[in-house]
Amino acid sequence: MNDSQTRGHLLTEQINASSQNLDQLSSLELVDLFNREDIQTLLAIAHSREHLAQAIDIIAAAMGHGGRLFYVGAGTSGRLGVLDAAECPPTFCTPPELVQGIIAGGAAALVRSSEDLEDRTEDGKQAIAHRDVKDLDVVVGITAGGTTPYVLGALEAARQRGAKTIFIACVPKEQVKVEVDVDIRLLVGAEILAGSTRLKAGTVTKMALNILSTGVMVKLGKVYGNRMVDVAVTNQKLRDRALRIIADLTGINRQEAGVLLDKSGLSVKLALLIYWTGLEAEDGEKLLEKFQGNLREAVLSCQSGS
Template sequence: MNVNITALTTEQRNERSRNIDQLSTLEIITLMNEEDSTVADAVEAVLPQIESAIEAIYHSLKNNGRLFYVGAGTSGRLGVLDAAECPPTFCTPPELVQAIIAGGESAMFTAVEGAEDSLKEGANDLESKGFTKSDVVVGIAASGRTPYVIGALKHARKLGAVTVSIACNQNAEISEYADHHIEVVVGPEILSGSTRLKSATAQKMVLNMLSTTTMIKLGKIYDNLMVDLHASNIKLVERAKQIVMDIAGVPYEEAEKALKETNQKVKPAIVMLMGGVSVERANEVIEQANGFTRLAIELAKEGK
């Protein structure tokens, strides 16, 4: 099947890098840095579209829905990365934010040739996860035309679920199948068609915004601190202690003691200390507050 991709911005020649193979190391990385500096502006241009997508994702997750990233190649790997970081950062269950990559898990490390070319497989892989109309799918494709991603979006739309697309070309084909389409046009890559460069950087920035902002809105953050982090290693246990110290204004030993009582869970430790309540009561008011730490502290104080 012949597919014309020459019109795609992501496939065009970058005039600034035509002689890149003749440049010195410093000249190459200077050029790369200059090109990368334009990515944030491209993302800024589509902030309203990103905002719209976040509101839809938040509404879904607030109502027991789940978030699915679907992509192929670099785009798929970025989805896997963002999904994998949610449990340790926000203590979310693994099923809340999931990633599906064309070719399966092995494609994370080794390219699976042709995996992205099947509409049917995109739909099948999403269906195999038990995807429902209550969930949200974010289709990620720098080119904006990946069949695998389109198949997943079409399947989700048929069920009546919310669909989001992220592409790096204007008037992207995947935008036709998304309720919320984000087109971050970063221009031609310094290596023509190598969308692991600026396009991938743009996609990572957008994914950061989608997941982080949604989790903030769900009450996973107090000030700018990760009060729901999963303290699963020495570094994170120490970070948890510092967070409790910063918020509750207690010394190291008291923070350490509180975290031992809460099984290294930051949020109940904070509520227990600031509300002057037991661990059991701290957990009760956190549930009443739907996970929002500030409100939980207020409820704990009111009930004393």
């Protein structure tokens, strides 16, 4: 789509019949309207469940072979990608380079609007080159309206480098067609405030990214049951969470959990392995490395004697 073409036909630009009297509603009526409309986000996720699952498997497989995940977007979409990437290290103790967020305009665009930068296709391509994206990597392009040149340029460059590509948009495929490995369409309908995709489109995108990154980390063995056993213990709140996880899963008291956590070098996963198997820390680390950090598989290997 070139600059002379209108985007008015896109689903994200349509007028919502339910909110045409928006400026006449009371505050309570506004809240109720938002609540009713946000139901569409849940329905959109459910409709895209198979594509989301496919994306999780592709990303997990890539990371299992040393690949990285890149989110690329502009404006709200870019900020959501950066946010999800930034939350992976403290939640799952991943290195910062494993999941990266790329936003048109760079770090400055996180706090100051820079919508004009999203129109530069070449900038998107250059961003992929700058990160030295390879065939082992996965690039997720995020654009509510599906037409952002920066994102489309990044996806094109990623494909040329052999990387897997995933597209997340809130318009139907017949309105915007792209060539990617997984095409996720989150159709939430017209916004309450016409064209303001930071609303339902932004909400459903955040939901989708939560599912993708958490699902991938589960597949990579960074979760035991529903506990974040790879949590990075970098402040008092996270230390408290680590102690609760250890105490809950082992039945020992908080003081004993603290001793075990310190003995394991602040690694919840290693602390649990030491407790359940009786291994020394060094041997436990080697066992976890053998099973690529999967705590359950490491524990089962000791129980089976393999």
